[in-house]
Amino acid sequence: MAKEVVRSITVNQIGYLTNHKKIALFKGRGGTFRVVNDLTKEVVFQGEAATSIKDEASGVNVYSGDFTHIGMPGQYHIEQEGREPSGSFIISDTSYHQLHKGLLKAFYYFRCGVELEESFAGPWKHKACHVSKGKVYAQPNCLLDSSGGWHDAGDYGKYTGPGAKAVADLLLAYELYPDAFSEPVPLPESDRVMPDVLHECRVELEWLFKMQDASTGGAFHKLTTPHFPALDVMPEEDVAELYFSPISSAATGCFAGVMAMAARIYMPFNKGFAESCLQASLTAWKWLEQNPDVIGFKNPSEISTGEYGDEQDLDERYWAAAELFRTTGDESYQRVFITLSQQPFSKTNLGWADMGGYGTIAYFLHGEQQGVESVYNALKGEWLQEADRLVEQCSQDGYSISLRTEDYIWGSNMLVMNNAMLLLIAYHVQKDAKYESCALDHLHYLMGRNVLDISYVTGFGDRSVMNPHHRPSVGDHVILPVPGMVVGGPDRGLHDDYVREHLQGLPAAQCFADHEDSYSTNEVTIYWNSPAVFVVSHFNG
Numbered sequence: 242m243a244k245e246v247v248r249s250i251t252v253n254q255i256g257y258l259t260n261h262k263k264i265a266l267f268k269g270r271g272g273t274f275r276v277v278n279d280l281t282k283e284v285v286f287q288g289e290a291a292t293s294i295k296d297e298a299s300g301v302n303v304y305s306g307d308f309t310h311i312g313m314p315g316q317y318h319i320e321q322e323g324r325e326p327s328g329s330f331i332i333s334d335t336s337y338h339q340l341h342k343g344l345l346k347a348f349y350y351f352r353c354g355v356e357l358e359e360s361f362a363g364p365w366k367h368k369a370c371h372v373s374k375g376k377v378y379a380q381p382n383c384l385l386d387s388s389g390g391w392h393d394a395g396d397y398g399k400y401t402g403p404g405a406k407a408v409a410d411l412l413l414a415y416e417l418y419p420d421a422f423s424e425p426v427p428l429p430e431s432d433r434v435m436p437d438v439l440h441e442c443r444v445e446l447e448w449l450f451k452m453q454d455a456s457t458g459g460a461f462h463k464l465t466t467p468h469f470p471a472l473d474v475m476p477e478e479d480v481a482e483l484y485f486s487p488i489s490s491a492a493t494g495c496f497a498g499v500m501a502m503a504a505r506i507y508m509p510f511n512k513g514f515a516e517s518c519l520q521a522s523l524t525a526w527k528w529l530e531q532n533p534d535v536i537g538f539k540n541p542s543e544i545s546t547g548e549y550g551d552e553q554d555l556d557e558r559y560w561a562a563a564e565l566f567r568t569t570g571d572e573s574y575q576r577v578f579i580t581l582s583q584q585p586f587s588k589t590n591l592g593w594a595d596m597g598g599y600g601t602i603a604y605f606l607h608g609e610q611q612g613v614e615s616v617y618n619a620l621k622g623e624w625l626q627e628a629d630r631l632v633e634q635c636s637q638d639g640y641s642i643s644l645r646t647e648d649y650i651w652g653s654n655m656l657v658m659n660n661a662m663l664l665l666i667a668y669h670v671q672k673d674a675k676y677e678s679c680a681l682d683h684l685h686y687l688m689g690r691n692v693l694d695i696s697y698v699t700g701f702g703d704r705s706v707m708n709p710h711h712r713p714s715v716g717d718h719v720i721l722p723v724p725g726m727v728v729g730g731p732d733r734g735l736h737d738d739y740v741r742e743h744l745q746g747l748p749a750a751q752c753f754a755d756h757e758d759s760y761s762t763n764e765v766t767i768y769w770n771s772p773a774v775f776v777v778s779h780f781n782g
């Protein structure tokens with residue numbers, strides 16, 4: 242039998258949790274299947290993949306085989322007559338332990354301005370990069386320290402909003418699931434006093450401080466070279482001039498939000514740092530008060546790096562107000578929050594542009610007692626309504642995720658993980674097991690239970706992404722990519738030349754190419770990794 246390049250029996254390539262639902266998905270045909278113990282070769286379970294869904298997004302018929310019955314930890318695979326077996330997977334209470342560490346360690350690899358030493362970075366070591374001062378756009382004589390933080394993605398830009406989203410996800414993961422972070426990654430700073438996730442976020446927060454304009458309190462939108470360097474340029478070789486692009490109100494809003502959040506979370510570990518975060522948040526808030534109208538962002542004509550344009554700042558203001566209320570207890574922030582909550586923008590979105598969801602989460606986590614009951618209940622109703630929509634969508638989807646055909650956009654894997662995160666927050670406010678179970682299905686998709694039989698996380702899974710659009714991975718001459726990075730995933734819009742040439746006419750969920758040139762499907766970003774850390778934290782207790 243010819244080996245299938247894309248296996249048609251797909252599983253989470255890492256594995257399943259002992260006490261959760263375990264399902265394999267069979268493309269094209271169902272029938273009897275056997276679960277075999279890798280070690281003993283024993284058939285431990287035989288089942289029927291009988292029911293199927295005709296899946297529009299993937300363009301295939303998908304049969305579902307349930308082996309939840311297996312409760313014995315071990316390593317298994319699935320067999321069926323006339324087919325390539327599934328990949329091996331484990332069943333254990335701690336299946337996602339290494340994955341969790343790997344997803345968090347990716348942030349270390351994204352670090353900018355410091356050398357990545359071999360003892361922590363292994364073959365992916367490199368020298369310190371982007372250590373020069375940056376020019377403030379349109380103020381040629383104003384040079385400011387710009388070093389530190391994380392590179393945004395496969396490029397070396399650093400962007401305020403996306404950075405704030407990434408930190409927010411990680412800090413929320415720690416706030417809700419501290420036990421998931423009990424072991425060191427380890428990182429150079431690991432001290433078993435402050436959890437590594439907080440050490441890692443501090444790297445970005447220290448850089449974010451530098452994005453605040455000292456004279457006004459507003460936040461510069463981004464810090465990049467004028468253009469993207471070539472794909473094989475290592476970070477330390479990228480020495481073009483750095484520019485602070487102009488201040489935007491969206492950047493300032495999420496800056497205020499994430500700093501208020503950090504002030505609260507770092508307080509038990511480092512009072513001085515926490516106070517600096519609060520101060521930064523308050524001055525950003527003052528800027529927002531003094532600039533009530535949107536100050537949007539468009540790339541200046543000389544700059545062509547990522548734009549992350551955002552013409553709507555009410556969601557960022559809403560988030561900032563919620564965090565400041567939660568951190569300080571000052572009712573005046575709650576009043577602003579409530580007023581903003583009546584405006585027509587999404588209160589559930591967790592994207593880099595639409596950040597309203599973070600405001601709602603902050604209000605939930607502050608507690609029903611601390612808030613205004615009617616506001617709390619209205620927001621809870623809205624959140625659960627969206628969660629129910631996602632659960633319903635999953636039940637109609639062949640690969641059991643909540644994306645509709647039109648949701649396979651650039652960075653669709655962020656949506657996959659954001660939706661799972663939304664479901665886990667729903668589970669937090671209303672303990673209905675369907676939310677948790679549906680969230681876990683999204684992780685199974687990310688880790689290989691998808692029409693392409695691919696794990697979208699580098700270095701994890703037996704058929705994981707190998708050629709991400711990630712400059713260090715291209716330029717370092719190491720065969721394996723930097724591990725632990727989530728790639729963007731299928732984008733039906735075919736937004737780069739490589740996919741336009743190779744993927745015409747394919748169904749949405751198949752519009753993905755594991756090729757380094759495909760920046761619209763196979764790039765990596767910090768804010769695609771961060772919701773994955775959140776989701777895996779829930780299941781890493």
Ligand code: G3I
Nearest residue numbers: 393394395396546547548549650651652734760764765766
């Ligand atoms: O929101 C709309 C949706 O309403 C519409 O139906 C759909 C149809 O295509 O498009 C959606 O918008 C997409 C948007 O992402 C959603 O977030 C746009 O088409 C798509 O072009 C846009 O892509 C962004 C991309 O930059 C291009 O601007 C990605 O979100 C964003 O993650 C990506 O970010 C880049 C940075 O610029 C540079 N660094 C790397 C990073 C990742 O590729």
Ligand code: 9MR
Nearest residue numbers: 394395396469470471472546547760764
């Ligand atoms: O490498 C760039 C990637 O980080 C961005 O997300 C992407 C979209 O802005 O652009 C990539 O750069 C490409 C550029 O846009 C067009 N020429 C090829 C570049 C990739 O080498």
Ligand code: ZN
Nearest residue numbers: 353354370371
């Ligand atoms: Zn750098």
